[in-house]
Amino acid sequence: MTTTVQAPRKPATAGRARKNRRNAGTGRFAALLLSPTVLVLALVIGYPIVSAVRLSFLVTHNGINPTTGMVENTTHVGVDNYAAIFSGDTASQFWNAFWNTTTFTVAGVFVETVLGVLMALIMNRAFRGRGLVRASVLVPWAIPTAISGLLWKWIFQSEGIANTLLHTHILWTTEGFHAWVAVLVADVWKTAPFIGLLALAGLQMIPGDVYEAAKVDGSGPWRTFWRITLPLARPALVVAVLFRMLDALRMFDLPFVLIGAHKHSVETLSTFAWYEASNLRYGSAAAYSTVLFLYIALVAFVFVKVLGADLVGRGVSGRKS
Amino acid sequence: MSAVTATTPGKRGAPRVKTSPFSYVGIALIVVYCLAPFYWMVVSALRRPADQFSNKLIPWPMSLDNFVSAFKPANGFTRALLNSLIVAGTTTVLTLIIGITAAYVLARLEFRFKNVILAAIIATSMFPGISLLVPLLELFVSIDWINTYQAMIAPSMSFALPLAVFNLTAFFKQMPFALEEAAQIDGASPMQAFRKVILPLAAPGVFTTAILTFIAAWNEFIIALSVTNKQSMRTAPVITSLFTGQYGYDQPFGTQMAAGVVVTVPLVILVLFFQRRIVEGLTAGGVK
Numbered sequence: 001m002t003t004t005v006q007a008p009r010k011p012a013t014a015g016r017a018r019k020n021r022r023n024a025g026t027g028r029f030a031a032l033l034l035s036p037t038v039l040v041l042a043l044v045i046g047y048p049i050v051s052a053v054r055l056s057f058l059v060t061h062n063g064i065n066p067t068t069g070m071v072e073n074t075t076h077v078g079v080d081n082y083a084a085i086f087s088g089d090t091a092s093q094f095w096n097a098f099w100n101t102t103t104f105t106v107a108g109v110f111v112e113t114v115l116g117v118l119m120a121l122i123m124n125r126a127f128r129g130r131g132l133v134r135a136s137v138l139v140p141w142a143i144p145t146a147i148s149g150l151l152w153k154w155i156f157q158s159e160g161i162a163n164t165l166l167h168t169h170i171l172w173t174t175e176g177f178h179a180w181v182a183v184l185v186a187d188v189w190k191t192a193p194f195i196g197l198l199a200l201a202g203l204q205m206i207p208g209d210v211y212e213a214a215k216v217d218g219s220g221p222w223r224t225f226w227r228i229t230l231p232l233a234r235p236a237l238v239v240a241v242l243f244r245m246l247d248a249l250r251m252f253d254l255p256f257v258l259i260g261a262h263k264h265s266v267e268t269l270s271t272f273a274w275y276e277a278s279n280l281r282y283g284s285a286a287a288y289s290t291v292l293f294l295y296i297a298l299v300a301f302v303f304v305k306v307l308g309a310d311l312v313g314r315g316v317s318g319r320k321s
Numbered sequence: 322m323s324a325v326t327a328t329t330p331g332k333r334g335a336p337r338v339k340t341s342p343f344s345y346v347g348i349a350l351i352v353v354y355c356l357a358p359f360y361w362m363v364v365s366a367l368r369r370p371a372d373q374f375s376n377k378l379i380p381w382p383m384s385l386d387n388f389v390s391a392f393k394p395a396n397g398f399t400r401a402l403l404n405s406l407i408v409a410g411t412t413t414v415l416t417l418i419i420g421i422t423a424a425y426v427l428a429r430l431e432f433r434f435k436n437v438i439l440a441a442i443i444a445t446s447m448f449p450g451i452s453l454l455v456p457l458l459e460l461f462v463s464i465d466w467i468n469t470y471q472a473m474i475a476p477s478m479s480f481a482l483p484l485a486v487f488n489l490t491a492f493f494k495q496m497p498f499a500l501e502e503a504a505q506i507d508g509a510s511p512m513q514a515f516r517k518v519i520l521p522l523a524a525p526g527v528f529t530t531a532i533l534t535f536i537a538a539w540n541e542f543i544i545a546l547s548v549t550n551k552q553s554m555r556t557a558p559v560i561t562s563l564f565t566g567q568y569g570y571d572q573p574f575g576t577q578m579a580a581g582v583v584v585t586v587p588l589v590i591l592v593l594f595f596q597r598r599i600v601e602g603l604t605a606g607g608v609k
Contacts, residue, residue: 027432034438037423037482044453044479045445051456122347133348135596136355142588143359144540146558147581151362154574161361164376193355194603201604236604250449253542257562270451274543277455289452300447 049293055286056081081287094288096264097272100180101292104268105248108187113241115188116195121225123196124203137193145190149257152186156258173258179265183255187248195240202236203229235308242303249296269295359585366579373575387579391564397552398580401560405584407470408545408556409538412477416485416534417527419478424489425515429501439490446483450476450543461548472548473556477541481534488533488602492526493519529602532595536588557584 059080085094123133140148155162156172163169172182206229214224230237252274255266262275269292276285368375369384391398427439457476466472496519504514520527545556552560561580564573592599 030426030430030432030435033422033426036419037442037486038438040419040475040482041442041445041479044457044475045448048453048456048460049448051459052452055455055459119351122344122351125341126344126348129348131596133351134600135593136352138592138596138599139359139589140355142536142592143581143585144542144558144588146540146542146562147584148358150562150574150577150581151358153572154365154578155358155361157574159374159376161376189354189358193351196351197600198604201600246447250451252451270449270543273451274454274547277458277547282455282459285455289449289455292449293452296447296449300444 052286052290052293055282056284056290058283060281060283081283084284085287085291090284093264093267093272097267097269097288098291100266101249101251101268101270101295103180104184104187104251105245108184108191108248109241109244111184111188112192112195112244113237115192116240117199117237119193119196120199120203121229123200134197137196140190141194143190145253146257148186148190149254152182152189152254153258156182173260175263175265177265179259179263183258183266186254186258187251191244191247195244198240198243199233199237202233202240205236206232238303238307242300242307245299245303246296249299250292359589362578362581362585365575366582368575370575387575388583390573390576391580391583396564396576396580397555397560398557398583400553401555401557402583404470404554405539405557408473408477408541409535411470412474412481412538413531413535415474416478416481417531420482420485420489420530421520421523421527423486425493425519427486427490428493429498439486442483442486444483445479450480453479454543454547457544458547466548468549468551468554470554473541473545476544476548477538480541481537484537485530485534488530489523489526492523496522525598526602529595529598532591532599533602536591539588 057077057079058075059078060075084090119137123130123137126133143151153173154160157163158169158171160172162172170178172178210228210232211224214228219227250270251268252270255263255268256271256274259266261271261278267275269288273285273288273292276282276288364378364380365373366387367380367383367385368387369382370386370390372380390396423442427435453476457472461467461469461472500518500522501511501514504518505511509517540558541556542558542562546559549555549559555563557580561577561584564577564580
C-alpha cells in the first residue's frame with residue numbers, strides 16, 4: 001500500500017534504479033516506439049522551421065532580362081529580407097506588426113489573468129452550481145476562434161448590439177484604435193475563462209489548513225490573498241500565463257476574421273507574414289515568421305529560466321523547481 | 322501519511338463554508354459573461370432575415386431561414402462539415418495511436434536522453450503556425466498535396482501531438498508499476514500487459530486526450546485556410562468565414578451565424594457531457 005501511494009511521487013530515485021536493472025538495453029526498443037512521434041514532428045515542424053530559415057535568406061528580385069526583354073525572377077542568397085526589417089518601406093509595416101503583436105499579448109494576457117484569477121476565486125468559493133459554471137466557462141474556449149471572430153464582427157457591426165448597449169456609433173471593424181480594442185475584447189472573452197480554469201486547479205491544490213492557520217493568526221481576506229493564495233497558486237499561474245503568451249504571440253484568426261487581412265491597426269506578425277506569403281513574397285514571409293519564432297522562443301526562455309515555469313514538471317522527472 | 326494528505330488531489334482549497342449570496346452574484350456574472358455572446362449567435366441565427374438587424378433579445382417570430390440558406394448547395398457547407406469531420410476524426414485517431422505509444426515509452430522505459438526528448442516534444446507546441454506555413458506550402462505544392470486531406474491532417478497532428486503525449490505521459494505515470502509486474506508474473510508478455518491491463522485502465526485519460534485533440538483539430542484555421550483553394554476541400558470554420566452574400570460585397574451575417582451555430586454545437590455538446598474530463602485534461606499540464 002505504502003509503495004503504491006509513494007511510487008508516483010519519487011520516480012526519479014526509486015523508480016530509476018529499479019527500472020535500470022530490469023530494462024537494461026531498452027534504448028533501441030524505446031527509439032523504435034518513439035520514432036513515429038519524432039518523425040511526424042520532424043517532418044511537419046522540424047523541417048519547416050529549418051526550411052523557413054533557409055527561405056528567409058533567399059532574396060528574389062523581379063527584373064527585366066536585358067537580353068530577352070521578359071520579366072524574370074532572380075534569386076540569390078543574402079540578408080536583404082532581414083535588412084528590410086530595419087530600413088525601407090516595409091520596415092514601418094514590420095514594426096507596426098511587431099508592436100501590435102506585443103501590445104495584444106501584454107494587454108490581453110494581463111486582462112485575462114486578472115479576470116481569470118477573479119473567476120477562479122469565485123468558482124473556488126461556490127460549492128453549488130459548479131457543473132453549470134464549468135460547462136459555461138468551457139463554451140468560449142470550445143468555439144472555433146474563426147467562428148468567434150465572425151460572432152464578434154457581428155456584435156461590433158455599426159448597427160450591432162455593442163453600439164446599442166454602449167449607446168455609441170463606433171465603426172468598430174474599420175481601421176483605428178477601436179479595431180484593436182475589438183480584437184482584444186474578443187480575445188479576452190475567449191481565453192479569460194481558460195486561465196480561470198487553470199488558476200482554479202492551482203487554487204484547489206492549496207490545502208485548507210493553510211487558510212485556517214492564516215485565519216487563526218488573524219489575517220484578513222485581502223492579506224490572505226496576497227500572502228497565501230497568490231504565492232501558493234503561482235506555479236500553476238505562471239504556466240497558464242506562459243501558455244497564453246505563446247498563444248497570443250502567434251495570434252492570427254481573430255484579427256484576420258474580425259477586421260480583415262492586412263489591416264494596419266490590428267496587423268500581427270502572423271497576419272503580416274501570411275499576407276506576404278499570399279502575395280508570393282516567400283522570402284520576407286519566412287523572415288518575418290522566423291523573427292516571430294525567435295521572439296516566442298525568447299519569451300518561453302525568459303519564463304522558464306527567470307520565472308521558473310515548470311513545464312515538464314512532475315510528469316517527467318519527479319523534481320519540482 | 323502527511324505526505325499523502327498533502328498531495329491528495331481531491332482536497333478542496335478554500336475552507337468549506339456555505340455558498341454566500343456574493344458568490345451567487347459572482348457565479349451569475351461568470352455565466353453571463355461566458356454565454357451571452359454565444360446566446361447572441363444562436364439568437365441571430367434564429368431571426369427572420371427581414372429582422373436580421375433587430376437587437377431584441379428574443380428572436381420572435383422565429384425562423385430557420387438562415388439555416389436553410391447556410392446549407393444552400395452554392396455554399397458547399399454540407400461538404401465542408403464532412404471535410405471537417407474527416408480531418409478532425411483522422412487526426413484524432415492517428416494522434417492517439419502515435420501518442421499512446423510515445424507516452425507509454427516515456428512513462429515506463431528508462432533510457433538516455435528521455436527528458437531531452439520529452440522537452441523537445443513539448444517545445445514543438447510553441448512553434449507558431451505561420452513559421453510552418455510558408456515552407457509547408459512550398460512543400461505541398463511540389464508534392465501535389467494542395468487540396469488534399471493529408472495536407473490538413475499532418476499539420477493538425479503535429480499541433481495536437483505534443484499536448485497529447487504530455488497528457489498521456491502524465492497519465493501513465495500515475496499508474497502503479499505493480500500493475501504490469503503482476504500481469505507479467507501471471508505470464509503475460511509486455512505487449513499483452515500493455516494491451517490487456519494498462520490500456521483499459523488508461524481509457525479515461527485516452528478519452529480526455531481524444532476530446533482535446535478533436536476540438537483542436539476541428540478548430541484549426543490557418544493551415545486549413547492556406548492549403549486549400551477549392552471550395553469542396555474547405556473545412557467548416559474556413560468556409561463559414563468565407564461565405565459571401567448574394568451580391569458579393571454584403572456579408573451575410575445571419576447565414577454565417579447559423580453556420581457558426583452548426584459548427585459549434587457538436588463542440589458545445591462535447592463540453593456539456595464531458596466537462597469534468599476536459600477540465601482534468603486541460604489542467605493536467607498546468608498543475609501536475
